[in-house]
Structures are given as structure tokens and as C-alpha cells.
Amino acid sequence: EAGVAQSPRYKIIEKRQSVAFWCNPISGHATLYWYQQILGQGPKLLIQFQNNGVVDDSQLPKDRFSAERLKGVDSTLKIQPAKLEDSAVYLCASSLAVGQTNEKLFFGSGTQLSVL
Amino acid sequence: LAKTTQPISMDSYEGQEVNITCSHNNIATNDYITWYQQFPSQGPRFIIQGYKTKVTNEVASLFIPADRKSSTLSLPRVSLSDTAVYYCLVGGPNTGFQKLVFGTGTRLLVSP
Numbered sequence: 001e002a003g004v005a006q007s008p009r010y011k012i013i014e015k016r017q018s019v020a021f022w023c024n025p026i027s028g029h030a031t032l033y034w035y036q037q038i039l040g041q042g043p044k045l046l047i048q049f050q051n052n053g054v055v056d057d058s059q060l061p062k063d064r065f066s067a068e069r070l071k072g073v074d075s076t077l078k079i080q081p082a083k084l085e086d087s088a089v090y091l092c093a094s095s096l097a098v099g100q101t102n103e104k105l106f107f108g109s110g111t112q113l114s115v116l
Numbered sequence: 117l118a119k120t121t122q123p124i125s126m127d128s129y130e131g132q133e134v135n136i137t138c139s140h141n142n143i144a145t146n147d148y149i150t151w152y153q154q155f156p157s158q159g160p161r162f163i164i165q166g167y168k169t170k171v172t173n174e175v176a177s178l179f180i181p182a183d184r185k186s187s188t189l190s191l192p193r194v195s196l197s198d199t200a201v202y203y204c205l206v207g208g209p210n211t212g213f214q215k216l217v218f219g220t221g222t223r224l225l226v227s228p
């Protein structure tokens with residue numbers, strides 16, 4: 001079974017530039033998550049999609065971050081403009097569905113972003 | 117949302133059994149306890165999930181006492197490759213699996 005695919009693997013940009021990350025979830029997984037993981041901390045949920053609709057984006061800094069999941073499959077996360085504190089690993093995860101008693105998240109390897 | 121507390125770090129040697137305990141005093145009735153493992157430069161990986169008593173799979177065992185206010189992840193006979201960060205999460209269908217909060221986790225270091 002193919003896992004969650006993310007690209008690029010690494011990205012280095014200067015502050016105030018824009019950057020986009022791409023995620024392809026496991027086939028058939030209705031739910032897709034974007035997490036931000038700062039060095040030394042656990043992943044923090046940014047946004048969750050159920051098919052192509054947003055379930056939770058309460059922790060997404062909407063003044064600079066945006067995400068979409070067109071057609072309920074692939075997703076992109078964009079930062080515009082980037083700040084130094086955005087340096088982190090951006091993880092994408094998917095799961096079969098929300099609300100199941102045995103909900104299990106499958107994570108990609110992430111995109112490591114460095115903002116200089 | 118139930119908050120979890122775990123030790124920041126643990127050390128062990130190859131071949132030993134490692135037990136990592138997680139406290140979740142305000143766990144809700146319908147919450148499940150889930151453990152993830154994360155290696156450097158990788159995303160977290162699901163290890164095990166349980167609701168009560170004991171759950172065992174090919175990787176680990178999860179022990180949950182009757183009051184469910186804590187849980188213990190048991191890794192039998194660890195090897196160097198078990199060096200990783202282990203996260204304990206609590207959540208369920210009613211409190212929102214999607215809002216599962218990853219704490220700072222427990223950094224396990226296995227030495228030869």
C-alpha cells in the first residue's frame with residue numbers, strides 16, 4: 001500500500017517569500033491533515049479536511065497560511081509571506097474517516113522548511 | 117480535550133523491556149488512548165491503540181488500568197532501532213479524534 005506522499009522534501013526560502021507544499025494522501029482516505037512540527041516539539045494541527053471540506057482550521061494562521069484540497073484528493077498548503085518562525089517540518093497525514101472508533105493517522109515524511 | 121503527561125526522556129539498553137507511562141487524568145468516557153512513534157526526519161507512525169485493560173500487537177503492548185487515568189506502553193526487548201520519540205494521545209469520536217494533541221513526547225534512547 002502506497003503511503004502519504006509529500007513534496008518537496010526540503011525547502012529554503014527567505015523571509016517574505018512564498019512557498020507551497022503538496023500532499024497526496026493514501027488512496028481512499030477521506031480525511032487529510034496538515035501539521036506543523038517545530039524542532040523539539042510535537043506536531044501541531046493546522047488544518048483538517050474531510051473530503052474537500054474544511055473540518056477544523058482553528059489553529060491555521062489565516063493571514064499568511066492557506067490550504068486547499070480540490071476534488072477531495074491532493075492538497076496544497078501555502079505560506080505567503082513567510083516569517084522566520086515558520087521554519088519547521090510540515091507534515092501531511094490522512095485517515096480513512098473521521099469519527100471512527102479506531103481512527104489511525106498515516107503520516108508522510110514531511111517537508112522541512114527553513115526561512116532565512 | 118484530555119491532556120497527557122509523559123516523561124521527557126528515558127534511557128535503556130538493547131534487550132531490555134521498556135515501559136513508558138502516560139497520565140491522562142481527565143480522559144472522557146468515549147476516549148481512546150493511542151500511541152505513535154516518530155523517528156528523526158520521518159512523520160509519526162501509529163503503534164497501538166486501546167480503550168481498556170490490555171492490547172497487544174506485534175510491536176508493543178498497551179496496559180490500561182480500570183480507572184483509565186493512565187496507560188503504559190510496553191516495548192519488549194528493545195533494539196537500537198527503537199530509539200525514537202513516543203507520543204501518547206487521547207481522543208475519541210465525541211471529543212474529536214481530529215483534535216488529537218501531540219505533546220512533546222518521550223525521547224527513548226536505546227544503547228548497546
